[in-house]
Amino acid sequence: MAAIVSRPSRISPLRRRRALAGYLFVLPWIISLLVFTAYPVLASFYFSLTDYTVIEAPRWVGLENYRSLSSTDPSFWISAYNSAYYALIAVPVGLIVSLGLALLLNMQAKGIGLYRTIFYLPALAPPVAGTIIFIIMFNSQGGLVNQVLELVGLSGVGWFTDPKWAKLGLIILSLWGVGVGTLVFLAGLKEIPQSLLEAAGIDGANTWQRFRHITLPLLTPVTLFNLVMGVIGSFQVFTSAFVIGGTTGRPLESTLMYMVLIYRHAFRYFKMGYASALAVLLFLAILIVTVTIFRTARLWVFQEDEEQAA
């Protein structure tokens, strides 16, 4: 509008005023970007090349931290393995379960609102409280889960005391929070035009065919979102693993997740340089995995314009 009033060659006072107002509105965020994002990211890379105990100034060591973590620190490989193991199981299982539940919820009937509420409830439990509940339910001596397993003729296991089972226990705990993903999928399902499914129904497509060729492709953008968030989140899992296994990943480093290792080096040993090297590697790992997911997304994520062109 301003352009109509003023001559195009001159910047009108109104526009200048609005630009100034614009800078003032986003000023807090510019400060945040500089102080709490740009500086820390650069500093992380710098610290990772130093020996830094916080008390003394950082001392340049080049790639020494990276060399020693990969060659002389078995905990690095163990924690990387643990985190990869956790992500590789928890994310796909979580996706499948939440999609299944969303499909079940996607109907018009009384009581759906109640199910939605119930599925969301676990997200309200503080992570520490939720973890302690699971520690008690999965207790190896007289815990509820083992007793129920024994009732149906299976033998109980040492959920959080046996290194073989501890990670699975953590994964089961993560599945308790699957309801949030379910509601995201459900919102995606509600976006699918009913007319499309009806048209296919009239053309003789059965329930499975409609699911396979309409619902599933149209849900792929939501799936991509849940997948990426799930991977980023599970690479950074900390609280549950820390409450169960402490900084050493009891039992026998089986719950030593990568974030726990970073915490141990940074805030127990105050080896900031070493911890920064670990953090930088996590950053790169997440970057590589998400870029790979987005790259492959072209192959399986539905894009509207593509379909129209075909």
Added chain:
Amino acid sequence: MAQIAETRVKNTAHNVAMRSTKRTSWRKPLMNLLRHLVLIVVSIAFVFPFYWMVITALKENTRVFTYPIEWWPDPIRWDNFSTAINYTGFPFWQFLRNSVYYSLSVTIGTVISCAAVGYGFARLRFPGRDLLFILTLATLMIPGIVTFIPTFVLFRQLGMLGTYSPLILPAFLGNAFYIFMMRQFFQGLPVELEDAARVDGAGELRTFWQIMLPLVRPALLVMAVFTFLGAWHDFFSPLVYLSERDQYPLSLGLFAFRSQRTTEYSLMMAASTLTTLPLIILFFFAQRYFLDGIKLTGIKG
């Protein structure tokens, strides 16, 4: 938001009704019955840990792990709750105050800053705006721990370790995700609004505060409940930054309680119940914003 959802529900309900007349009459009810059965079983599984938490909180500590399972406490020890509250090393009311202080401060800071910044990105034009916005989106990809260590060093140099400042101050400068969300909301508002306000001679701040802000109230509330929930659940930052027990929020207090009293399971569950309860109460007052918000944010809650 809710209105759109409502009309959508009505439309689909209508469609479903149309469709079912063409179907064999028994298949649909049977399928629905099966669905409900599965959903009920899953619901029980989701709620069960809460039930077990409360039940265990009411049990005598020696009766937590009994053969066979005790599905109902006998005797019911209501006094476990008062014991947990008065436990040395678990000053419940102090922890509660700290949690409320922390969560409220972060919520206020986030809501104010993200609303203002989101508005700036959406409705005001200034050189470099789009580049800045792309940068903002790019920061969403950076895992928190990468910025965490240097930020810790920074706050240490400022002498702020052992205080709530490192936990609260950054919130007042904005949060990439909610800035993005607010921008989307402000962009959805009609241009005529601002023009009318300007014709009336309202300044930028007044236009924002009196005209635009009330229109995005649902988004502000969604942001508020999720930020509050996030801060209430936050464990990592308090663990790193706080040192005195009297400063702990409930999440950290509960952890300290557990590390100290590893065998007092019923008290641990009483303390867990007390930590969870305030959020359950909040949820039932603001349920709409939690559940609608998931659509908007899709975040892990």
